[in-house]
Every structure is written in structure tokens, then in C-alpha cells.
Amino acid sequence: MNKNITMRDIALKMGVSSVTVSKALNDKDGVSDELKEKIKLAAWEMGYRMNTVAKSMREGLTYNLGVIIPERFTGTSQTFYLRLYQEIAVALQQHNYYGILHILSREDEEQLHLPRIYHEQKVDGFILLGQVSKEYIEVIEQIEQPKMFLDFYDEHAEIDSIITDNFYGAYELTNYLIRQGHRDIAYVGNLYSTSSIQDRFLGYYKSLLEHHLPLRQEWILSDRDEQGTFVDLELPSSLPTAFVCNCDQVAHLLLQQLRAEGYQVPQDCSVVGFDNDIYATLSEPHLTTIEVNINKMAYTAVDSILKKIRDPHTSFGRVLVPGNIIYRDSVKDMT
Amino acid sequence: MNKNITMRDIALKMGVSSVTVSKALNDKDGVSDELKEKIKLAAWEMGYRMNTVAKSMREGLTYNLGVIIPERFTGTSQTFYLRLYQEIAVALQQHNYYGILHILSREDEEQLHLPRIYHEQKVDGFILLGQVSKEYIEVIEQIEQPKMFLDFYDEHAEIDSIITDNFYGAYELTNYLIRQGHRDIAYVGNLYSTSSIQDRFLGYYKSLLEHHLPLRQEWILSDRDEQGTFVDLELPSSLPTAFVCNCDQVAHLLLQQLRAEGYQVPQDCSVVGFDNDIYATLSEPHLTTIEVNINKMAYTAVDSILKKIRDPHTSFGRVLVPGNIIYRDSVKDMT
DNA sequence: CTGAAAGCGCTTACAG
DNA sequence: CTGAAAGCGCTTACAG
The missing domain is CATH 1.10.260 (434 Repressor (Amino-terminal Domain))
Structure with a gap:
């Protein structure tokens, strides 16, 4: 050899x-x-x-795809984007493409530096995985190569995006709570943090509207600051019978806090999450939540971006990938 | 532009x-x-x-590094290797290199297929992250490019490897238990599954030997089958006062089982883990465990493989990266 | 069915 | 200090 x-x-x-x-x-x-x-x-x-390098040079294609994840979504306990990246890598393999992971550091995001894979023409396109600042989005828009947002979107940017159906998922989950007899339902999440949290909130709100339940400001609990760092939750003085949390992790935090203050879940109040990540089954009780279809999101993203590489005029708009409810033990039947 | x-x-x-x-x-x-x-x-x-492709062609270097992770280490709850991969990607960035993740499917491992990144000369070297079969190792050995094992080793293969100091970590942890007055200490892990589990066991055993404590066969509990799938633990009829688990995840499982059988941890018996992963702090009580220095492992691996790319004759042998004990609440002081 | 020529965009000797 | 030439290993017209 x-x-x-x-x-x-x-x-x-x-x-x-x-x-x-x-x-x-x-x-x-x-x-x-x-x-x-x-x-x-x-x-x-x-x-x-x-020698693929020679082939690439000749064809003007690198057969690499850049996947950019902002550093702040890659903490020890945040495995979601890494798992999504992994699925992307597997999906790419099947198309003779390869993923190059770029962790976007806080400084680079702040100073609006594009990753080196851009400046060195290492890739044929980009998947931006995880929401970045408006300013950074504007810089990304300037890139003349195919690109795509994954797991978030920006209404001002003309960039295709693939997201889980946050709105409908939270809507369905809240409907379920109402079917179980709940009427006093709070939402946990900073409404100004990410589009996901916002859309999940709106799905929750739609369900309230449809059932003619009032939206009470004191029942919207912020869970994190604008940087995404979790803050202590302030429980409302009068406790609702159920909490819709914007993610499993914060549901897990809420559970601990409720327990610390002497409440039993789901006996005293119910809690639902979103994501069906590791926190859902590590919480006690296990969380009723929405399972995000990571696999489908990854495949859809890869298919779309490869189509755009082949034909730059292709455009998809906002693609919603539905999740589905996983029923576990954190909701009390009040009927 | x-x-x-x-x-x-x-x-x-x-x-x-x-x-x-x-x-x-x-x-x-x-x-x-x-x-x-x-x-x-x-x-x-x-x-x-x-145009890096042209530069690559000229220089005969791709500036890519292949990171191969066997599929079976990438389950939903197994975030360790993905996190290690992430650190590798960051370390590579700083050296103008890029990581290409290849998930090695079970079929490819079984049929001894090398990844396409090999056949297409997409990378300048390989990091194999996670133990593969003896047969696959032999195939890897044939590769004439720089390569390196990460988080495992094989005594028969002449391939440099970087591992966490499993032996010494488990030894220290067991010493700690003994200092806390424990004498009846069990080990949880399938001794024939991976080199890590084996070495952790031997560290545990060394500590027993040094303290003239007997090794009791019925206190070695297998936790998984040869494919790595967790199996139900069989608790010994006479309970030890402490369990040394080969990883936090199985410690977490053990905790659940002990609780189900009516035992309190650490009051009735103590449990220690290994890895300091997400299970360590999600367990109740939080686990005393060994923190693996993921960052250092990644940097060491990247430095080493890049040196080998520059000079193929460089060799490092087996490099041990020490971890350190994190003291939490799962051990009772019996003194 | 087969092949000589040209070119992708760089960089490394080498000559001036 | 500056540049003409050659070549890295492929593939795409094009000619036979």
C-alpha cells in the first residue's frame, strides 16, 4: 500500500x-x-x-459544509446542538459531503468576525445552528454562498430556516393541560431571549385564547437573562395549577425549586417541558414534554442546503418540523 | 464582494x-x-x-483531521465523546486545522470498512475516539497516515494513545473511601468490556491490596454486556458499605435501584462514580466522582497528532491525563 | 472507444 | 526586490 x-x-x-x-x-x-x-x-x-483535493480544485467544490454553533449553546449541560450536529454529520456522509464544525466564540460573535472556514473557502455552504445576534445575522447575509438557519429564524433575514414547530407544539401541550382540567396555567421563559421561546409562548397563548382563559402577566416567569444564563425563578404568590416550561432543563430547575418550597409534582401542581432531552427523564417525576425530531431536522437541513449548493436559486423559506407529545408523569388529571 | x-x-x-x-x-x-x-x-x-483547496493541492496537506467515533458511543445519553469532539474542534481551529467527524456505523465496524475520509484522502491524520474491536484496530494500523487513539488504548497496537488516568483515579477514589472508614467496597462494571473499565477496576483493586482488604468476586457487579448495553444490576445478598462505579451513569442507575430496594444513599451505603458528567449532578445525592480533564485530553491529542503530521516519526506512546476527585454528597464518613 | 491539451489557483525553486 | 516557469492530480471539452 x-x-x-x-x-x-x-x-x-x-x-x-x-x-x-x-x-x-x-x-x-x-x-x-x-x-x-x-x-x-x-x-x-x-x-x-x-485525491479529492485535486478533484475539488478542478470542480470548484470542496464537498465540505460548515456548521456554525455559537459557543454559548455548547455548555456542559447543553447537548442538544451537539446531537443535532452529529445527525447532520451522518446525513452528510450519505451525500458524499463532510461537516466542519466551527464553534463561534463569544468574541468573534461580538466583533462580527466570520469564521475562518469562510475566509479560506473551506466549505461550499453553511448551516448556522443556534441563534446569533441581529448584527451577526446581517454579516452572515453578506455571504454569497448557500446558507441556512437551523433551529431559529429571523424575520428580517432572507435566509431559509428549519425549525421545530415550537408554536404548534406548545399549543398542543397547553391544550392537553386544559383537557386535563387545568385553567390556571403559567409560562416559564424569557420572551425576549430567542425566537423559540417566544413562539412556544405564543402557542401557549393561542391555546389560552381559544379556551377564553386570561393571560396573566404575573404568570409569565422569566428564566434567563438576555445572554441566556439561567436566573432564579420567582414563583408567583398564588400558584397556578400547571406550568408550561420553554424547555426541559428549566422544567427540571422549576421542579427542584417547587420541591424545595414544599410542593409536590404533580399532586400540588403540574409541569410540562419541551425538547425531550436528558432532563426529561432525569427529572423526578419524568416530564411530559414535546419530543423534537432531531433526526428529521438534520436530514431536512442537509437536503435543503445541498440543493441550494447545486442550484443557488432554490429557496425554501421557513420549514417547520413537527414534534410530538411524550406523555409521562408530571401532569395531574384534574377532571 | x-x-x-x-x-x-x-x-x-x-x-x-x-x-x-x-x-x-x-x-x-x-x-x-x-x-x-x-x-x-x-x-x-x-x-x-x-482558495485553500489550491494551497492544499500544492502542499499535499488537507489541513483536515478525521475524528472517528464509533456509533455505539453516541447514544442520546452519551454526551462525553461529543463534548470531547467539540473541544478537539476548538483546539484544531487554533492551529489552522479543521476536524471532520466521522461516525463509524456498526456495520462498517463489523465489516472492517475504513471511512470514506480515508479513501478520499480528505484528511491528514486520524483521531480514533472510543474503543473499537481488535479486528478494526488491525485495519486502522494499516493506515500509513498519522493516527492516534483517544480515551482508550490497545496493548498490541503500536499506536499512540491518550487516555485519562483511569487506574490512578479509581485508586485514589478507593483510597478516599477507605480513609472514610469503608472496608466492604464493591466495584460495578463489566471487566471485559473496555480498557477504561478494566483499568479503573485495577486501580480499585490496587487500593484494596495496599490496605490488605480482600477482593470478593460477588462484589464485582457487571453493568453491561459486551456490546455496551446496560443490563440490570444484581445486588449482592450482603450489601457492601460502598460501591465504586466505573462511570457516573451506572452510578446513577445503581442509585435508583438502591432507592427502589429501600436503601438510602449515603446513609445505608455510599456510591462513587467516574467522569463527572451530567449524571453526577443530576443524581440525588450528587455524586462524589472523578472529573475527567476533557479539555486537556483534547489539547494533548491535537498537539500530538499535529506533531506527527509534521514529523511522522514522532511517537508518544501512552499518555495519561490525570483527573481529579470532586467531593460531593454520596459518601458517608464512617470514622 | 481512447487520448493530447488545457486549466482549476496556488507555491516553490530558480533566474534576473 | 520581482517574476517566468513548472507542477500538485484531477476532469472537461475536443479531436481522432
Whole structure:
């Protein structure tokens, strides 16, 4: 298994030209089947490995895709984006593409620095995984390569995005609580933090509206600051019978706080989460929540961006990937 | 910001040759400082982006590194390797290198297929993250490019590896239990599953030996089958006062089982874990455990493999990265 | 069915 | 200090 076997080496050995070798190895027309097989066999015997760099240079495609995750979504306990990235990597593999992960540091985001994979033309397109600042979005928009938002969107940016159906998921979940007899339902999440939290809130609100239940300001609890750092929850003086949390992690935090203050879940009040991540089953009781379809999101994102690479004029708009309710033990039936 | 600005375009505009542009942009000698600055400015104004593919082809280096993780270590609850991968990606960024993640499917591992990044010469070297079968290791050994094992080793393979100091960590943790007055200490882990579990066991055993405590077969509890799937633990009829678990996740499982059988931790018996992952603080009580220095492991791995890429004759052997004990609430002081 | 030529965008000797 | 030439390993017209 010598290193640096090229098509030329195979051509020399076989007494043909490297053009013929290229055609044979790529299964193109213009070579007899018999010769093709011979060449393939020789290539295999000689331990030939395609030099993709040369191919890339020739074609002007790197066959790499950049996946950008803001650093702040990659904390020890935040595994969601990494799992999504993993699914993306697997999906890309199947299309002969490769993912290059770029963790966008806080400084680079603040100073509006594009990642080096952009400046070095290492990739054919970008998936931006996780919400960044408006200013950074504007910089991203300037990139003339295919790009796509994943798990968030921005109404001002003309960039395709793929998100989980936050609105409908929270709506369904709140409907479920109401069907279980709940009327006093609070929402936990900072409404000004991310589009996901906002949309989940609006789904919750729609459900209230449809059932003619009032929206009470004191029952909207902020869970984090604008940087995304969790803050202590302030429980309202009069406790609702149920809390719709914007994510499982904060539901888990709420559970601990309720327990600390002497409340039992779901006996004294019910709690639902969102995401169906590790916190959902590590919480006691296990959380009723919305399972996000990570796999579908990843596949959809990869399919879309590859289509855009092939044809830059393709556009998808905002694609919603539905999740589904997982029923567990954190909701009391009040009926 | 036009696309496909090349050095030649800059050269044409500046009335110099592309050789001079290349030298200026790469800060090489042979261009006056004045001209250098002018060229850099022009490049910036024209929105020039280096075509790294061309550079790669010329130099014979891809500036990519393959990180291979066996599929079976990437389950929903297994975030450790993904986090390690993330740290590797960040470390690589700082060296102008990029990581390409390859999830090694079960079928490919079984059928001894090397990843496509190998066959397509997409990378300059490999980090194999997570133990694979002996047979697969043998195939990996055939690769003539720099390669390295991370978080496991194989005594028969002449491949450098970087591992957390499992042996010493478990040894220290067991010593601590003994200092707290424990004498009847069990170990939880399948001794034939991975080198980590085995080495942690041996560290535990060394501590027992040093304190002249007997090793009791019925106090070695298997936690998983050979494929790595967790199995139900069989508690010994006479309960020890402490359990040394090979990882936090199984400690968490054990905690649940003990609670289900009516035992209180740490009042009735103590439990320690290993890894300091998410399970350590989600368990009730929080686990005393060994924190693995993920960051240092990633940096060491990246430094080493890059040195090997520069000089293929470099070799490091087995590098142990020490962890450290995190004291929490799962151990009772019996003294 | 097969191959000579050209070119993708760089960089490294080498010559001036 | 500056540049003409060659070449990295492919593939795409094009000619035979």
C-alpha cells in the first residue's frame, strides 16, 4: 500500500492514458466495460485512493459544509446542538459531503468576525445552528454562498430556516393541560431571549385564547437573562395549577425549586417541558414534554442546503418540523 | 464582494505578478514592506478569500483531521465523546486545522470498512475516539497516515494513545473511601468490556491490596454486556458499605435501584462514580466522582497528532491525563 | 472507444 | 526586490 498512487501511475501500469483511468474510476462513458473492470481492479490492487483535493480544485467544490454553533449553546449541560450536529454529520456522509464544525466564540460573535472556514473557502455552504445576534445575522447575509438557519429564524433575514414547530407544539401541550382540567396555567421563559421561546409562548397563548382563559402577566416567569444564563425563578404568590416550561432543563430547575418550597409534582401542581432531552427523564417525576425530531431536522437541513449548493436559486423559506407529545408523569388529571 | 477573486486578479490590478501577491499575502520575504501593505489592502478591498483547496493541492496537506467515533458511543445519553469532539474542534481551529467527524456505523465496524475520509484522502491524520474491536484496530494500523487513539488504548497496537488516568483515579477514589472508614467496597462494571473499565477496576483493586482488604468476586457487579448495553444490576445478598462505579451513569442507575430496594444513599451505603458528567449532578445525592480533564485530553491529542503530521516519526506512546476527585454528597464518613 | 491539451489557483525553486 | 516557469492530480471539452 504505497502512498500517493495517482491515476497517472495506474495509467502507466495499464498502458492507457490517465483520462481513461479517470473515466473508468468514475464510471463515465467512453471506456469499454472490460477495460473499466481491469482498471478498477488495478486501482484496488495498487491501493489507489482518490485525491479529492485535486478533484475539488478542478470542480470548484470542496464537498465540505460548515456548521456554525455559537459557543454559548455548547455548555456542559447543553447537548442538544451537539446531537443535532452529529445527525447532520451522518446525513452528510450519505451525500458524499463532510461537516466542519466551527464553534463561534463569544468574541468573534461580538466583533462580527466570520469564521475562518469562510475566509479560506473551506466549505461550499453553511448551516448556522443556534441563534446569533441581529448584527451577526446581517454579516452572515453578506455571504454569497448557500446558507441556512437551523433551529431559529429571523424575520428580517432572507435566509431559509428549519425549525421545530415550537408554536404548534406548545399549543398542543397547553391544550392537553386544559383537557386535563387545568385553567390556571403559567409560562416559564424569557420572551425576549430567542425566537423559540417566544413562539412556544405564543402557542401557549393561542391555546389560552381559544379556551377564553386570561393571560396573566404575573404568570409569565422569566428564566434567563438576555445572554441566556439561567436566573432564579420567582414563583408567583398564588400558584397556578400547571406550568408550561420553554424547555426541559428549566422544567427540571422549576421542579427542584417547587420541591424545595414544599410542593409536590404533580399532586400540588403540574409541569410540562419541551425538547425531550436528558432532563426529561432525569427529572423526578419524568416530564411530559414535546419530543423534537432531531433526526428529521438534520436530514431536512442537509437536503435543503445541498440543493441550494447545486442550484443557488432554490429557496425554501421557513420549514417547520413537527414534534410530538411524550406523555409521562408530571401532569395531574384534574377532571 | 465578487466571487472567485484570485491572486491573479489582484496581481493584474496592481500591475505585479501573482508570485508577488502570494508572497505578500503569506508574509514571505522577497517583497518590499510597502508593496506588501498595498497588496494586502487591495486584497481586502477586493474581498479576496484564499482558495485553500489550491494551497492544499500544492502542499499535499488537507489541513483536515478525521475524528472517528464509533456509533455505539453516541447514544442520546452519551454526551462525553461529543463534548470531547467539540473541544478537539476548538483546539484544531487554533492551529489552522479543521476536524471532520466521522461516525463509524456498526456495520462498517463489523465489516472492517475504513471511512470514506480515508479513501478520499480528505484528511491528514486520524483521531480514533472510543474503543473499537481488535479486528478494526488491525485495519486502522494499516493506515500509513498519522493516527492516534483517544480515551482508550490497545496493548498490541503500536499506536499512540491518550487516555485519562483511569487506574490512578479509581485508586485514589478507593483510597478516599477507605480513609472514610469503608472496608466492604464493591466495584460495578463489566471487566471485559473496555480498557477504561478494566483499568479503573485495577486501580480499585490496587487500593484494596495496599490496605490488605480482600477482593470478593460477588462484589464485582457487571453493568453491561459486551456490546455496551446496560443490563440490570444484581445486588449482592450482603450489601457492601460502598460501591465504586466505573462511570457516573451506572452510578446513577445503581442509585435508583438502591432507592427502589429501600436503601438510602449515603446513609445505608455510599456510591462513587467516574467522569463527572451530567449524571453526577443530576443524581440525588450528587455524586462524589472523578472529573475527567476533557479539555486537556483534547489539547494533548491535537498537539500530538499535529506533531506527527509534521514529523511522522514522532511517537508518544501512552499518555495519561490525570483527573481529579470532586467531593460531593454520596459518601458517608464512617470514622 | 481512447487520448493530447488545457486549466482549476496556488507555491516553490530558480533566474534576473 | 520581482517574476517566468513548472507542477500538485484531477476532469472537461475536443479531436481522432
